[in-house]
Amino acid sequence: MERIQIALTKGRLLDETISIFEKVGIDCSELRQQGRKLIFQSNTYNISFILVKAADVLTYVEHGVADIGVVGNDLLLENEKECYEMLDLNIGRCKFCVASIDSYEQNTSRRKTIATKYPTVASTYFRQKGEEVDIIKIEGSVEIAPLLGLADAVVDIVETGRTLRENGLVVLEEMYDISARLIVNKASLKMKKEATFRIIDSIEKYVSTKV
Numbered sequence: 449m450e451r452i453q454i455a456l457t458k459g460r461l462l463d464e465t466i467s468i469f470e471k472v473g474i475d476c477s478e479l480r481q482q483g484r485k486l487i488f489q490s491n492t493y494n495i496s497f498i499l500v501k502a503a504d505v506l507t508y509v510e511h512g513v514a515d516i517g518v519v520g521n522d523l524l525l526e527n528e529k530e531c532y533e534m535l536d537l538n539i540g541r542c543k544f545c546v547a548s549i550d551s552y553e554q555n556t557s558r559r560k561t562i563a564t565k566y567p568t569v570a571s572t573y574f575r576q577k578g579e580e581v582d583i584i585k586i587e588g589s590v591e592i593a594p595l596l597g598l599a600d601a602v603v604d605i606v607e608t609g610r611t612l613r614e615n616g617l618v619v620l621e622e623m624y625d626i627s628a629r630l631i632v633n634k635a636s637l638k639m640k641k642e643a644t645f646r647i648i649d650s651i652e653k654y655v656s657t658k659v
């Protein structure tokens with residue numbers, strides 16, 4: 449049986465992702481007892497899992513080190529990568545939004561500054577709206593940028609809205625829906641067709657029953 453390596457996003461997507469693999473009968477017992485290990489064998493087929501940061505899932509899949517990956521489409525929108533997006537797993541649901549302080553004057557003719565962890569998503573969005581903006585890339589705690597005068601507004605992920613609320617910000621515009629996607633290396637889909645489709649098909653069947 450061909451070996452299939454699957455790259456999973458560490459962090460908030462991991463638990464629900466493992467549940468999906470378990471639901472389709474793929475053994476994840478070693479993965480469930482993680483500790484500090486980063487590579488895990490499954491007893492189902494010839495599968496191994498690697499745990500990496502979200503953006504690195506794309507890198508491992510693009511280079512064919514991982515055949516399959518699970519990553520939020522926020523990363524797919526931000527990074528142009530050579531891989532196939534096969535399935536919406538319908539987990540990790542949230543939204544890209546433009547947000548700022550309540551009193552922010554949106555319809556000013558002045559060129560705005562936008563702070564974000566996602567500069568490509570933000571610049572593409574405003575370009576498509578025909579609006580020229582300056583983008584400042586920051587690495588986290590994005591919501592404080594308008595409070596401290598670093599930016600007029602932010603482009604960020606909103607899930608429950610709690611972070612915005614607790615920092616006195618409001619959603620100005622909803623941009624794109626986000627959820628976790630199953631991605632596949634282009635060559636793996638051809639060279640390991642049977643093994644990759646066995647996994648994709650079983651997950652597709654499971655996910656379609658949940659919608």
Ligand SMILES: Nc1ncnc2c1ncn2[C@@H]1O[C@H](COP(=O)(O)OP(=O)(O)OP(=O)(O)O)[C@@H](O)[C@H]1O
Pocket residue numbers: 457458459460461501502519520521522523540541542605606607608626627628
């Ligand atoms: N509230 C949320 N905030 C951010 N990402 C979310 C949220 N809900 C779901 N997601 C999804 O989870 C992924 C990020 O998970 P992770 O736990 O790695 O967060 P992160 O804060 O971006 O990671 P890091 O600590 O590496 O910066 C995102 O790419 C997105 O698809």
Ligand SMILES: O=P(O)(O)OC[C@H]1O[C@H](OP(=O)(O)OP(=O)(O)O)[C@H](O)[C@@H]1O
Pocket residue numbers: 587588589590591604605606607608609610611612
């Ligand atoms: O709408 P909510 O449910 O409050 O979730 C959204 C918040 O979660 C994420 O931040 P994260 O926790 O990843 O922190 P960081 O980006 O500041 O590192 C995101 O950047 C928002 O700040």
